[in-house]
Amino acid sequence: MLDWESIFATRSSRMKASEIRELLKLLDRPDIISFAGGIPDPELFPNDAFREAYAEIFGGPSVGAALQYSISEGYRPLREWLAGQMAALGIPASVDNIFITSGSQQGLDYLGKLFLSPKDTALVTWPTYLGALQAFNAYEPSYDQLNPAGNRTPAAYAQAAAEAGGRVKFAYLSADFANPTGETVGRAGRERVLELAEELDIAIIEDAAYQSLRYDGEAIPPILALEIARKGDINSTRTIYCGSFSKTLAPGLRVGWICAAEPVIRKLVLMKQAADLHSSTINQMAIATVAERGFEEQVAKIHKAYRQRRDAMLSALEKYMPAGVTWTKPEGGMFIWVTLPKGSDGAELLAKSIQTAKVAFVPGRAFFADGSGENTLRLSFSCANDRMIDEGIRRLGDLVRGEVAQAA
The missing domain is CATH 3.40.640.10 (Type I PLP-dependent aspartate aminotransferase-like (Major domain))
Structure with a gap:
């Protein structure tokens, strides 16, 4: 068997699979509420x-x-x-x-x-x-x-x-x-x-x-x-x-x-x-x-939809997340960044969430060049309706609350 690794360029060792691209596969699972993919809603395409x-x-x-x-x-x-x-x-x-x-x-x-x-x-x-x-x-x-x-x-x-x-x-x-x-x-x-x-x-x-x-x-x-x-x-x-x-x-x-x-x-x-x-x-x-x-008409259409979804997610986070959890309040875009209490691990939380809460998100560590950020995660609101947002954040909040209580 040819040893491909021995002839690949050294730079190839720095090529890693995208956690986000892998998580996008979960969008095809009807039992998963996904806040993972930072993708636009196809229902809004012109x-x-x-x-x-x-x-x-x-x-x-x-x-x-x-x-x-x-x-x-x-x-x-x-x-x-x-x-x-x-x-x-x-x-x-x-x-x-x-x-x-x-x-x-x-x-x-x-x-x-x-x-x-x-x-x-x-x-x-x-x-x-x-x-x-x-x-x-x-x-x-x-x-x-x-x-x-x-x-x-x-x-x-x-x-x-x-x-x-x-x-x-x-x-x-x-x-x-x-x-x-x-x-x-x-x-x-x-x-x-x-x-x-x-x-x-x-x-x-x-x-x-x-x-x-x-x-x-x-x-x-x-x-x-x-x-x-x-x-x-x-x-x-x-x-x-x-x-x-x-x-x-x-x-x-x-x-x-x-x-x-x-x-x-x-x-x-x-x-x-x-x-x-x-x-x-x-x-x-x-x-x-x-x-x-x-173009301007299209932008106005997506503004209306995404603004409502952002507001729904911010409201749900306020309602369901336990004390000690913080998040950003963006003026635009597609994302909310959540910081969990020290000692939490977003990757471990995701594994449990997929199995129990049936909610997907992106662990924050992938976004840090030095591999830090273990206690952070990214939520995307662009492809979820109000019902999905409220239910998904409720489930995630319950899971986080249990993890925090267990660590205390």
Whole structure:
């Protein structure tokens, strides 16, 4: 038998199965109430709009272009529409600053490949998006904790990176309704990240997958917008904005984008040419058509549904969780982050929950680069109705109460 492990690249040892992807299999079990998958509700997809868009493509003169090879940068009308959206966020950009990816996950993989040499340091929040850690892990980095509210000095970060055998290359964060916590970084925190990046001379990767999903409060300018306000021109900035249609229109079409300075975009285009040539042209065309005709209407529809579900889950947590359990109160997004009493273990709780309470969630440890966070868990409200939320949180609260009492 061939010993595959002996010939795999060393980086393959850092590739781990996604706990979330494995938990998604539970969605097919009718006896399980799942708060695990951070996925949009398919009942809210604009199905009719996409049906019409694809019919028009196949019935019109552009079908040949839709099915043909295309440019690596992406479908130009879609990039033009996105440039307009960026301008509305305070980010004046041209089509040359927009690059289409096969979902924002591909963007994170490309950026890891672009910046990270083995032993270089990536600054990430504690906790952070699991998919980002998976994307970056292949390039063998070290991780250090990014705390936008903290006062750690740039010199301390640089010294720690040097001791790890490399240098700091970028700071990665989701500033709006982050996966997994649902928390938002305030304007002052965003400004501090910018100042840290300037001192360290590093890039900032701004993951804006949930930026459109604000239900309460006032919008805060993206980090890239704040930097442009300082410097006057996107091509003078170090912030790389990663967007996605997965949470607003449809995740299965795998269309995301990056907005950044032209030197970064040019490098990403070369990567795209070597990897998959270009993202699906027909899907980009359909996304462009649907977005142009009804993006704001679609966003308003999902806001109404998700706001109600978030409120239902917050109310249920307040009603059923025992003393000593705390949780975030997000202004948008899809997630609530729960912190259990010290000594609790989210993974052990999940195993018991699946067997007894029949409720699924994601243990928090998976979101920490250092493997901490044992007493945390992530709940998603995006695909559950009010009845499921109330019953599921009641069951989970009973289970947690029993575990706390047993540990006392």
